[in-house]
Structure formats: structure tokens, C-alpha cells
Amino acid sequence: MLKDRLKEARKNAKKSQADVANAIKITQSAYSQLETGRVDSSSHLPAIANFLGVDAYWLQTGIGESSTESKDPSFTNVVINESPLYKIPILDFVQAGIFHESGYDGINPLGETYTTYRSCKPDSVFSLEVSGLSMSPEFLPGDKLVVDSAKEPYPGCYVIAQNGSHEATFKKYRAIGYDEHGRETFELIPLNPDFPVMNSTQQEIRIIGVVVEHLRSFGK
Incomplete structure (x- = not known):
């Protein structure tokens, strides 16, 4: 500890x-x-x-060695990330779909993890694990995402969204215009072309949060 x-x-x-x-x-x-x-x-x-x-x-x-040793600065091409760590819940895609709604009260997440990302609203940050191949090859099953539900989407970002069902989806956000009420219209784009594009003018889509970190394990 x-x-x-x-x-x-x-x-x-x-x-x-x-x-x-x-x-x-x-x-x-x-x-x-x-x-x-x-x-x-x-x-x-x-x-x-x-x-x-x-x-x-x-x-x-608690990971790694406690001691620090002097190293040849010409050898390394990385620096230590000394940002503080913050604890966040790990959710499944159903829990993410109803995050901050009355249907999910934050109890019994899949687990907990840590991030160096700091939101203006720390309680709005959670983690998800990628499933499926709609966002391959950049995002693969098992990759970890950190999501900020307090952050507004912007063109080109990656988002977690809900399309009416309780389960969420992970896609790239692309703004396409504005509706008659001045609200931004958008498409949710899969990186894998074998999967369909979602359009906010054709179906109701709610953006849950913006993906702010992508973590991948290279262990086999």
C-alpha cells in the first residue's frame, strides 16, 4: 500500500x-x-x-524497483511520467450506457484502475475495455480506454455513445452540420470499413463521453 x-x-x-x-x-x-x-x-x-x-x-x-540509478542521458529516448495517479472505476458497455443516470448508481463496477488524466469533474471519468473489431486496427479487443463524460465532443475525437439501447458503442466523431434548432449534427465512424456509420439525423444518438486515453498491453 x-x-x-x-x-x-x-x-x-x-x-x-x-x-x-x-x-x-x-x-x-x-x-x-x-x-x-x-x-x-x-x-x-x-x-x-x-x-x-x-x-x-x-x-x-508499487510496481517496479524502488531505487533510482544514474543513467547515461544519451542512452534513453523516454522520460519518466511523474504525473499523479487518480483512481477510476472500470465499467462494462452497459454500465457506460447509463453512466450518471438513475439506472446506474456507480455501485459494483467491474473493477478499479488508475489514470494520470485529470478532469474538471473527477467523478465523470471511467475506464472501458474495447470489444469487437469495429475500431480495428487502431483499437483492438482488450485495449483499455479512459473516458471523460464531462468533456464535449469535437471533430475527429473518439467517443462513447448510446443509440437508444442501454449498451454503449465506441466510434470516431465527425461533425456534419447543424439542425433547425442549431444543434450540431454528426456521424459516428467505425475505423473498420466493414461496419456501418451511424448518423444523428437518422437516429437518436447520445454522446456519453470523450475518450482521453488509450492503453494497450503488449504481453502475450
Whole structure:
């Protein structure tokens, strides 16, 4: 757990809670809440990891090695992502279809995961797993998506939408004009041409959210 890794790292660095708090300019009480488990995430974790001399990703997730080593800067072409992690629910496509409606109250998601994406409305972010081949080859079954239901769709983005049934669908958003009420009309485009295009002028479509992250595992 985060609190255990924090305590281990601080003791190995021979630092007090006050030392850490003063170094990253937060109150000792705020830091103490992390070590007691009352708070399980903080934007200050990368700075804490740097001060204690441990790997930031390990500190936040427990994955990988805790130690950091000096490396030849000419060797690497990547940098460590030190953005804080936020916990979000994993939903299936039925739950996504009724997200934030009275039919789904947020209880019993498929699971939980983490993202570095930060929304203006954190409770509006969730994760889905791609199923089917309508968005191949760019998106394959098993790929993970992070969706922000507070974000407005824009031309060329990827969206999760609902077409009247409770189940959601994943497509590319393409604006095509405006109706007589001034509302934007659009098509939902599959990347795989073997699947049909959906048109908002021909059927009722509700945009649930905009896809903001795409994660793929290369493990076999």
C-alpha cells in the first residue's frame, strides 16, 4: 500500500515526517495523512519520491524497483511520467450506457484502475475495455480506454455513445452540420470499413463521453 511504501522510503532515507513536509512545502499533518492511509493519492508524490531518492512510479503504484540509478542521458529516448495517479472505476458497455443516470448508481463496477488524466469533474471519468473489431486496427479487443463524460465532443475525437439501447458503442466523431434548432449534427465512424456509420439525423444518438486515453498491453 502507498502508506507502507512511504514509510519504508522515509525510514531508509533517514528522514522524519517533518523533514519531508518541509522539503516539499506541505504541512506535516497533510503528509501524515498519506502515511496513515487516510489519503491514498497526492499531486506531491513525485516531489516526495525525489526527496526520498526513490522511483516515483514505484512509490505511487508499487510496481517496479524502488531505487533510482544514474543513467547515461544519451542512452534513453523516454522520460519518466511523474504525473499523479487518480483512481477510476472500470465499467462494462452497459454500465457506460447509463453512466450518471438513475439506472446506474456507480455501485459494483467491474473493477478499479488508475489514470494520470485529470478532469474538471473527477467523478465523470471511467475506464472501458474495447470489444469487437469495429475500431480495428487502431483499437483492438482488450485495449483499455479512459473516458471523460464531462468533456464535449469535437471533430475527429473518439467517443462513447448510446443509440437508444442501454449498451454503449465506441466510434470516431465527425461533425456534419447543424439542425433547425442549431444543434450540431454528426456521424459516428467505425475505423473498420466493414461496419456501418451511424448518423444523428437518422437516429437518436447520445454522446456519453470523450475518450482521453488509450492503453494497450503488449504481453502475450
